Amino acid sequence: MAKEKPKAYIHTLYEVDYGNKSVSLKNRKCPRCGNIMAHHLKPVERYQCGYCGYTEFVVKKWVWVITLGIESTAHTFGVGIFDEKKGIIGESRKNYIPKKGGILPREVSSFFSDVAGEAIREGLEQAKISIKDVDGIGVALGPGMGPQLRVGASVARALAVKYNKPLIPVNHAIAHLEIARYLTNMRDPVILYVSGGNSIVTTYVDGKYRIFGETLDIALGNLLDTFAREVKLGPPYIVNGNHVVDICAENGNFIKGFPYVVKGQDVSYSGLLTFAIRLKEKGYSLKDICFTVREIAFSSITE
Numbered sequence: 001m002a003k004e005k006p007k008a009y010i011h012t013l014y015e016v017d018y019g020n021k022s023v024s025l026k027n028r029k030c031p032r033c034g035n036i037m038a039h040h041l042k043p044v045e046r047y048q049c050g051y052c053g054y055t056e057f058v059v060k061k062w063v064w065v066i067t068l069g070i071e072s073t074a075h076t077f078g079v080g081i082f083d084e085k086k087g088i089i090g091e092s093r094k095n096y097i098p099k100k101g102g103i104l105p106r107e108v109s110s111f112f113s114d115v116a117g118e119a120i121r122e123g124l125e126q127a128k129i130s131i132k133d134v135d136g137i138g139v140a141l142g143p144g145m146g147p148q149l150r151v152g153a154s155v156a157r158a159l160a161v162k163y164n165k166p167l168i169p170v171n172h173a174i175a176h177l178e179i180a181r182y183l184t185n186m187r188d189p190v191i192l193y194v195s196g197g198n199s200i201v202t203t204y205v206d207g208k209y210r211i212f213g214e215t216l217d218i219a220l221g222n223l224l225d226t227f228a229r230e231v232k233l234g235p236p237y238i239v240n241g242n243h244v245v246d247i248c249a250e251n252g253n254f255i256k257g258f259p260y261v262v263k264g265q266d267v268s269y270s271g272l273l274t275f276a277i278r279l280k281e282k283g284y285s286l287k288d289i290c291f292t293v294r295e296i297a298f299s300s301i302t303e
Contacts, residue, residue: 030054066129067136068120068159072152073144073172074196075103077112079123081134087182090127092119097236102229109147116155131163138168140175143197173198177209192301196221199301201265213265213301220297223269227293231280245290252291255284260296267300 028037030049037047037054048055065085071078075097081090094115096108124131139156142149160167176198177191190203190212199215218226224245228234233244259275261268276293280286 028056065135066133067138067168068123068131068134069138069140069170070120070152070156071140071172071175072112072148072155073140073142074148075108077115077119077148077152079119081123081127081129083127090123090125090129092122092126094119100235102225102235105145105147108145109151112148112151116151120155120159131159134163134165136166136168138170140172141169142172144172174209177202194220194301196225199267199269201301213267215301216263216266216268217270218273220269220301223273223293223297227273227276230277231286231289233286233290245294248287249290249294250287252285252287252289254295255279255288255292258292258296260300262300262303269297272296 028039028047029035030037030052032054033049033052035049035051037049037056040046040048046055046057065083066089067082069080069082071080075095077094077096079090079092080088083089094112096103096111098104098107120131137156137160139152140149141153156167159165173193176193176195180186180191181189188204190201193200193202197219199219199221200211201213202209202211204210224243225234225237228237228244233248237244239247259271261271272293276289279289
């Protein structure tokens, strides 16, 4: 007669430290009967013995206190140091400014390689800690420009390996949203995310950011930068915290007839860019063009 299996029961929670101390869970044996336990991820992560039913639930216990983050997605190599108790305690930014035209990824990545060490050192000095006090290394892995991303990833991996720190991959776009939520203390905002490469309206629903509307072609930031470059306002594109198009737009007047494209909950800017450049070539006031471009760009995405 076959031996009857004992009834299953739930054991106390089994904590796994994923921070500075690691616990090996490979080939975990059942402490009750000695058989190898099966690893299940759904509906909750657990180790369960197929014979006696002994179960241990995995509780991920995060112990990181201070994180050093690296951002290298476009023209800036940035380092930020975050303490979960004190907030942002140190940061450093190294901006690449081309002498003319736009940014060339190869040149920017070379610049990043030269300034990475200095940026990290400045961030740590401002935070008044050493790299040994850091509990994790975060790095933006995209979206962004490939050559620049590779520099940031290589630096982060080197620090993680040399100092035996966990490596934390970060989505660049989500990081923008999360830092805004953190700094404003907003709990559940609808977010207008505008940058050089992204223009979206989004909010957090059911564990994910959901996009309600976005640009159909170029981003708002790309529109302003490209226009500024074409009419010789930049680079640099930001002066004393203000975009050069905004500075030029002061005391400007609105010009009628510009394309205003809103399709459903999406916007389009490529036509606006082309029309503005053509008006400049025809001799229209640059102040008036900048004012009109700015007003239409932000009005359409606000709508």
